[in-house]
Amino acid sequence: MLTAMRRLASTWFAKALFLLLVLSFAIWGIEDVVRNFGNGNAVATVNGDPIELPEAQLASRREIARIQRQLGSNFQVTPQIAEGVSRQAVENLVMERVQRQEANRLGVAAPDAAVRDYVWSIPAFQGADGRFSRPLMEGFLRGNGMTEGEFLVLLRSDLQRQQLAGAIRAGAAGPDALTRPLLAWQQERRLADLVVLPLAEAPEPAAPDDAQLRRFHENNPDRFSSPEYRRVTVLTLSPAIVAAEVQPSEDDLRAAYEARRAQFEVPEKRALEQAVMQSQDAANKVAAEWRAGAAFPAIEALAQQQGGQAVSLGTVGRDELPVPELATAAFALPPDGVSDPVQTAFGWHVLKVTGIQPAQSRSFDQVRAELAVDVTREKAADLAYERANEVEDALAGGATLEEVGQRFGLPVAKLVVDARGQTQDGTPAQLNLDGGGRDVALRAIFTAETGQAPRLAEAGQVGLFAFDLQDVMPAALRPFDQVRDQVLAAWTADARRRSQEERAAALLGAVRGGKSLPDAAREAGLAPRRVGPFPRQADAQGDGRNSPPPELLAPLFDTAEGQATMAEIGGGFAVGQVAGIIRPDTAADPLGLGRVRTEVEQAMLSDLEAQYLEALRRGASVSVNPTLMGQVSAR
Known part of the structure; x- marks a missing residue:
């Protein structure tokens, strides 16, 4: 057999077949290179200046890290969010190139001395003595994954941009034709007659019969339905879970003591x-x-x-x-x-x-317990990381969550849970996660579809979780007999609300018919009161007795003098009639005019800068490589 195969291999047919096979593998192996031949490694080009893929990926990672710092550990980066952030990061790079090219065209420069002074003036880089601290700057660079050279290039570009923007902003002024009416609008005060109709003071409605309650029950299914429940199996992994497996040795503790000796010695x-x-x-x-x-x-x-x-x-x-x-x-x-x-x-x-x-020094024996806690925590974090890799391999190999939990000693919970984390009997579901990590897991469970393979995901900073969604139980209307008391309470509350709304509408109709609100209120057995003068903004410092409810403020300022309006407020309804309008003398308030003029000018300057940048962007020749754009968000 082997002899026959050797004989066949020496024929021209076999050699041709082998050559074809080699060429096929060669083409398949370099498919990406062949497909993108001539496209380069640029995600985008701006007037011929390329934005390379590594630069775009780094900008995307920095932007995601910035967002996570702002929103906290509970923020979960989904593929859709990552794609959107990446596109914005590339657009920011495009705008940076556009402005840099315009600055170079105009001969705008940022001297080294200006860049140095700019760095020294950054508050985050100043120590307790108010002077520039290089260690603080180096810590900032490490935290943002930047070299000093890259940071200085960014600062130089920013200084150039500021000079461009400063030239555009110069000379804008807020005209009196705009600032005086705006100040008058801001400082206008009003007087109003007011009637409040709390729901608690509504007359008791007649008792409904079962037919009325059943109709109310059927017409308001969202108020009497059970929430959507999901049947799910959840596995969790965290340093706290695996900490019981960690037993730091004497050598570990003494090594930690030596490494942290400075913490235990007070000079x-x-x-x-x-x-x-x-x-x-x-x-x-x-x-x-x-x-x-x-x-x-x-x-x-x-x-x-x-x-x-x-x-x-x-x-x-x-x-x-x-x-x-x-x-x-x-x-x-x-x-x-x-x-x-x-x-x-x-x-x-x-x-x-x-x-x-x-000087004071705590001995090893004095801090042994403290060291044991710290070393255990550190080793548990390392063990959790190793265990996560093993769990991912097991899940990829087809193991179920129950098998993985049993193999690695991890808790597995079988639950029927709603989006708030409650079980069907109203008790909190045991997810083995706390705080923000629990919220992350619930959001993932209620955005998943059945049949998805379980995989490990981060639960904020507290641990990892994986889940298997078996069933989705949609929200359903509860039987009337089970919720009759709730239906009666809701029907009664609705009847009270409807009664007070009708009384408020009757007052409003009486005013529009020619009566004053105080007269209409007294005829209806209600007590009016005069409030004001009050401004457009709710009085956050006062007790509210001299101003209308916040919900009625804007309607009263949109109503002519002598006219009335109404609004639903917290716990009832309110009707107000404008009794007087106090218009300010803007000429007697130069400080107010100056403040408003400054606000107007800042808004105008921002608009001018935005329009200028938009014009630069439209005038630039920008091309984007869609294939490489999809790789920017790859993590």
Whole structure:
């Protein structure tokens, strides 16, 4: 047999077949290259300037990370959200290119000195002393996955954009024809007569019969239906679940102690007072007085007489003193000791030690329990990560959630649950997840379709979960006999509401028929009251007694003087009649005019900048590679 195969392999037919097979595999293996030949690696080009795929993917990841920081750990990035964020990230890169090219065309530049000053002025990069801190900047760069060079390029582009925008914004002014009417509109006050009809004061309706209640039950199915329930099996995995498997060894604890020794050692601190003088002679006088027993107030007065000053530095450690010479002098003194004058760039310093807090160190035995908790938590997090990989492999291999839970000792819950996380008997479902993680799991369960293969997903920062949706039980109208009491209560509430609405409508009709609201109210046995003058905005600071309900504010300001309006408010209805309009004298309020003018100008400037950028975008030649665009959101 082998001899026959060798003989066949040596024929021209076999060689041709082998060559065809090699070519086929070659083409299949480089399909992407062949298909995209000539397209390059650019997701988009802006006037010939390419935006490469890695740059677009990095921008997308940064944007998603920013959104997650803003919205918290409960925010779940779905494929649709990732695609939308990626498209916006690419559009942001396009606009950045457009503005940079326009700045280059106009010769707008950002000198290195301007970029440096810009970096130093960023508040997030300033330490406790108000000065630029490189470690803070490096931490920011690490957290955002950026190099210093990339960050400086972004800042330079931003400075160029600011110069372009500044040129567009310059010169815009809010005209009086707009600011005066706007100020008058804002400061207008109104008086109104008001009648409130609370639902609690509605007359008791006549008792309904069963036929009325059954009709009400059938006509309002959403109020008397059970919610949608879903039958689901949920598996959870978290560091807290696997922590019982972690037993840190003595070596682990001692290694952690050595790695964190600085946390358990408190260096010596000293309470210091300091006088800073401009000459050595003046400093010697202060030191002599201090050693002679002068109190600090006397030293303060003497220092001022000699052209210097004295201050208390509080309790500080050696590394908290900014000048090494001062730290050396301060920590060499005995209690209540006074130093010889020490010269620095700030002048001549005299220090006095008023108290000493000795260095403290907690031994390994003292912090053993604390270390055990921390090490267990860290190792549990590592174990949970390893276990997650094993669980994913098992699920991919076709194992059920029950089999995976039994194999790896993970909790598996079989539940019938609604979207609020309640079981059919009204008790909270046991999902083995807390807080935001529970909410993430419920949202995933109620957006899934039956038949989907279970897979691990993140439940915020608290753990992972996978679920198998077996059945969806739609919302259904509960039998009347089961909910008769609820139907009666709802029918009664509706009757009360309808009664008060009719009374309010009758008052409104009486006013429109020529009566005043107070007269119509008194005829109906109701008590009106006068409110105001009140502004357009609800009085957040007041008790509300001198203004109408918030729901009635806008309708009253849309109503002519002498006319009435009504609105449904919390717990009832309200009817109001405009009794007077107080219009302001805008000429007598220059500060108000200035404030409104500033608001108008800012709005105009923002509109001008937006229109300018839109014009730049329309004038640019932008092309997008749809194939590569789909890869931007790949995670």
